[in-house]
Amino acid sequence: MKVFNFNAGPATLPDVVMERAQKEFCDYMGSGCGIMEHSHRHKLFEGVLARANENIRTIMEVPENYDIVYIQGGASMQFAMIPMNLYVPGKAMEFADTGTWSAKAIKEAKLFGETKIIASSKEDKYTYIPDPAKMTPSEDASFFHITSNNTIYGTQYQSFPESKCPMLADMSSDIMSRKLDVSKFGMIYAGAQKNLGPSGMAVVIIRKDLVERTPANVPTMLRYATYTENDSL
Ligand SMILES: Cc1ncc(COP(=O)(O)O)c(C=O)c1O
DSSP states (O other), X not given: OOOOOOSSSSOOOOHHHHHHHHHHHHSSTTSSSOGGGSXXXXXXXXXXXXXXHHHHHHHHTXXXXXXXXXXXXXXXXXXXXXXXXXXXXXXXXXXXXOSHHHHHHHHHXXXXXXXXXXXXXXXXXXXXXXXXXXXXXXXXXXXXXXXXEXXXXXXXXXXXXXXXXXXXXXXXXXXXXXXXXXXXXXXXXXXXXXXXXXXXXXXXXXXXXXXXXXXXXXXXXXXXXXXHHTTTO
């Protein structure tokens, strides 16, 4: 009997996908070698990576001035990488606090610098998202961070705020579920396990100019440029 998992998180996949993954696990495209056994520098794996990039770029209409990278540690790792890479001392990191995951992002940012909450529904137990049209991030903030869909609370932005500083969005639980204008965002990220693929990894779509921002003392594996310059390999 097929069991359907409707929990928030890893969910039911189509049989055809599972069967193909199972087959290619043992022999990828007749190479005599399973996909897990191939070098990540082999042309067959390069094809897998190129298709993943191409699919994301096409489905989400990602403009050319954005890089697409895959980083271990899930969306939670991004809560720390964002302030490490994108905080500019003297310019606050601004947030909309709309649920558990926003609060976790804010908690991590506080470890690295000044934060400011410019909209919140915390007092009302996160039962709604404050009007995005009334969110006015400062022009000179390091960035403005939102959570597009608040897993657990079930609240989702139906329109996005206008922001003159780079707007960053955690889209872990609604990425690719609707059409959106990527160019409104400095960065979009998502833990892969809900809407896209296996757990433990985040997809990060980042505007190229922001990749340059990272201070010199950020460790190599926590710098966005390490991933963009090496095609996530
Ligand atoms: C909106 C949102 N952000 C972040 C996370 C954390 O994701 P990860 O488990 O990839 O760290 C979740 C997980 O449920 C989430 O729903």
